[in-house]
Amino acid sequence: MDNSQHIELLSKKISQHSDQQAFKELYLVYFDRLYKFAFSILHSAEFAEEAVNDVFLNIWQKRSSLKNIENLRNYLFISTKNTSFNYLSKFRKERNTTLDDVLVRFEIDELTPETAFFTNEVRNEIEQAINQLPPKTKLVFQMAKVEGLKYKEIAEILNISVNTIDNHIATAIKKLSIVLKDLSTEETNLILFQLFTRFKLNNSIINQI
Amino acid sequence: MDTIWSIIGKNLEGNISPDEESALNEWINSSTTNKQVYFQIKELWYHKQDQTNNSQAIAAYDKLINRIKFAEVIQSQSRVQRISSQVNQFVKYAAIIFFFISFSFLSYYYITQESSKNEFCTISVPKGNKSEIVLPDGSKIWLNNNSKLTYPKNFNQSVRQVELIGEGYFEVQRNVKVPFIVKTSDISIKVLGTKFNISAYPNDKFIETTLISGKVTVQSNENPEVISTLNPGESMTFDKLNNRAAIANVDTKFYTYWMKGEFVFKDERFETLAKRIERIYNVEIVFDDPTLKEKTYTGDFKVDDNIYSILEIFKRSTSEPIEYITDRNKITIRKK
Numbered sequence: 001m002d003n004s005q006h007i008e009l010l011s012k013k014i015s016q017h018s019d020q021q022a023f024k025e026l027y028l029v030y031f032d033r034l035y036k037f038a039f040s041i042l043h044s045a046e047f048a049e050e051a052v053n054d055v056f057l058n059i060w061q062k063r064s065s066l067k068n069i070e071n072l073r074n075y076l077f078i079s080t081k082n083t084s085f086n087y088l089s090k091f092r093k094e095r096n097t098t099l100d101d102v103l104v105r106f107e108i109d110e111l112t113p114e115t116a117f118f119t120n121e122v123r124n125e126i127e128q129a130i131n132q133l134p135p136k137t138k139l140v141f142q143m144a145k146v147e148g149l150k151y152k153e154i155a156e157i158l159n160i161s162v163n164t165i166d167n168h169i170a171t172a173i174k175k176l177s178i179v180l181k182d183l184s185t186e187e188t189n190l191i192l193f194q195l196f197t198r199f200k201l202n203n204s205i206i207n208q209i
Numbered sequence: 210m211d212t213i214w215s216i217i218g219k220n221l222e223g224n225i226s227p228d229e230e231s232a233l234n235e236w237i238n239s240s241t242t243n244k245q246v247y248f249q250i251k252e253l254w255y256h257k258q259d260q261t262n263n264s265q266a267i268a269a270y271d272k273l274i275n276r277i278k279f280a281e282v283i284q285s286q287s288r289v290q291r292i293s294s295q296v297n298q299f300v301k302y303a304a305i306i307f308f309f310i311s312f313s314f315l316s317y318y319y320i321t322q323e324s325s326k327n328e329f330c331t332i333s334v335p336k337g338n339k340s341e342i343v344l345p346d347g348s349k350i351w352l353n354n355n356s357k358l359t360y361p362k363n364f365n366q367s368v369r370q371v372e373l374i375g376e377g378y379f380e381v382q383r384n385v386k387v388p389f390i391v392k393t394s395d396i397s398i399k400v401l402g403t404k405f406n407i408s409a410y411p412n413d414k415f416i417e418t419t420l421i422s423g424k425v426t427v428q429s430n431e432n433p434e435v436i437s438t439l440n441p442g443e444s445m446t447f448d449k450l451n452n453r454a455a456i457a458n459v460d461t462k463f464y465t466y467w468m469k470g471e472f473v474f475k476d477e478r479f480e481t482l483a484k485r486i487e488r489i490y491n492v493e494i495v496f497d498d499p500t501l502k503e504k505t506y507t508g509d510f511k512v513d514d515n516i517y518s519i520l521e522i523f524k525r526s527t528s529e530p531i532e533y534i535t536d537r538n539k540i541t542i543r544k545k
Contacts, residue, residue, distance in 0.1 A: 024270060027266070027270050027273070028263070028266050028267070028270070031265075031266040031269060031270070032266065035265075035266075035269075049269050049272075052269065053269060053272060053273045053276060056273055057273060057276055057277060057280065060277055061277075061280065126253065144218075144221070144222060145221075145254055150222060150223075150224065151219075151222055151224070166215050166218065166219070167215075169214075169215070169218035169222075170212075170214035170215035170217075170218055171214070172218075173214040173215075173217050173218050173250060174214040176250055176253070177214070177246045177250060180245070180246050180249045180250065181242060181246055
């Protein structure tokens with residue numbers, strides 16, 4: 001549902017006709033990702049939700065100027081970041097919060113048996129390894145993986161260069177590969193072998209994922 | 210060698226150049242470990258994080274809508290009030306038109322059916338409304354929301370008797386020969402000519418009779434014994450459970466301002482106030498914590514005020530933090 005033409009249409013309906021239904025749809029399209037993004041900064045379900053609602057309250061109140069926003073998705077993420085940072089500043093009783101102050105916690109969701117490529121032990125190891133990385137790296141990794149954002153978008157949202165994003169992702173992947181190398185066992189080799197043959201067969205499809 | 214991690218990253222992002230792709234393939238095929246690591250990373254990357262379930266998003270959205278409504282009230286209190294009073298105005302006019310239609314219909318009925326005795330007229334006021342009635346003898350009655358008044362068609366001939374469920378303010382035309390009787394579920398109020406207010410809602414524990422001027426006597430419905438006589442400025446609270454009555458001197462405005470669309474209260478329990486708010490705004494209020502019911506408040510509102518602004522005032526003037534959750538017509542009040 002996150003297709004830019006559709007989002008543009010929603011945005012138009014909201015700004016020109018105060019269309020509440022379109023507003024609700026926009027909210028439901030982005031809630032999940034914005035909430036997770038806010039949660040990774042705030043570590044509180046309540047405040048993450050509050051932050052997302054702050055952002056949308058503002059969208060609704062300023063709906064007439066929505067047409068001036070070029071990329072609504074980035075705008076939503078940037079607003080969520082700023083709002084979350086403001087909350088953090090309040091908690092820390094300091095005026096400013098920068099990316100370096102953010103304690104990001106990376107988590108992989110519980111694996112269901114059907115999708116369990118990794119055992120939960122491996123999952124914990126990976127989580128631990130990622131969580132040893134600097135906060136900024138973790139946040140960038142999370143945004144790319146979980147929120148599915150492009151480097152360019154992350155760069156715009158966090159106000160850092162695409163090169164820096166590239167470096168952060170490379171650092172995270174390097175770390176991952178070290179953990180995975182250490183963890184490789186007979187068992188994973190076997191699964192991997194099966195998977196690999198399947199991948200090879202469907203290579204063209206896989207590349208499109 | 211470090212660049213391979215960057216290339217893998219770009220591949221996952223879906224933004225890889227042909228040169229980088231061949232470098233990647235070369236690296237993958239150069240050792241089994243590389244192959245293994247690459248596919249594990251890829252698997253991990255595409256491992257879908259659970260979506261937060263939709264009901265969380267919808268619940269959050271409902272909260273947002275409440276905030277939007279509230280923000281609109283606060284932002285331009287007067288403007289919003291005007292808008293909401295326009296809506297109320299519409300309801301009022303609709304009620305008045307409805308009243309005239311039903312009244313003319315009733316009068317027509319009254320004239321044509323005068324011969325048939327023992328027939329009754331009933332006037333019902335739905336939740337969130339109020340209505341003004343002039344009886345055939347010239348007595349005026351203001352019915353509060355969610356109230357019902359029944360009177361016989363042969364009213365005025367030998368007896369002036371009405372039945373009230375809910376709340377009404379009465380200005381009774383003086384007629385010494387024919388007493389005016391208001392019958393409620395448990396008690397009857399007998400008058401000659403006075404102004405008084407009765408609140409007798411079925412869901413309330415008490416029936417309250419407040420006398421503004423004149424004199425009334427209150428009788429039990431079960432036996433004709435006189436419970437009490439009221440003087441102006443006195444209010445009788447009748448406990449329906451144990452059939453006991455208590456009389457207190459009151460400021461009558463707290464009992465009659467609803468007619469003007471004002472809602473005035475003094476040291477009133479939150480539970481009692483909630484009942485009144487329920488009737489005015491046609492909502493259901495539930496207390497999550499029973500101790501909240503016992504808190505008392507003094508203040509006044511205009512009935513035209515938006516319910517959210519009223520709830521917000523309660524929220525601010527309660528010593529400990531409370532919050533309210535709205536779900537359609539149901540409002541839950543709880544400690545934060």
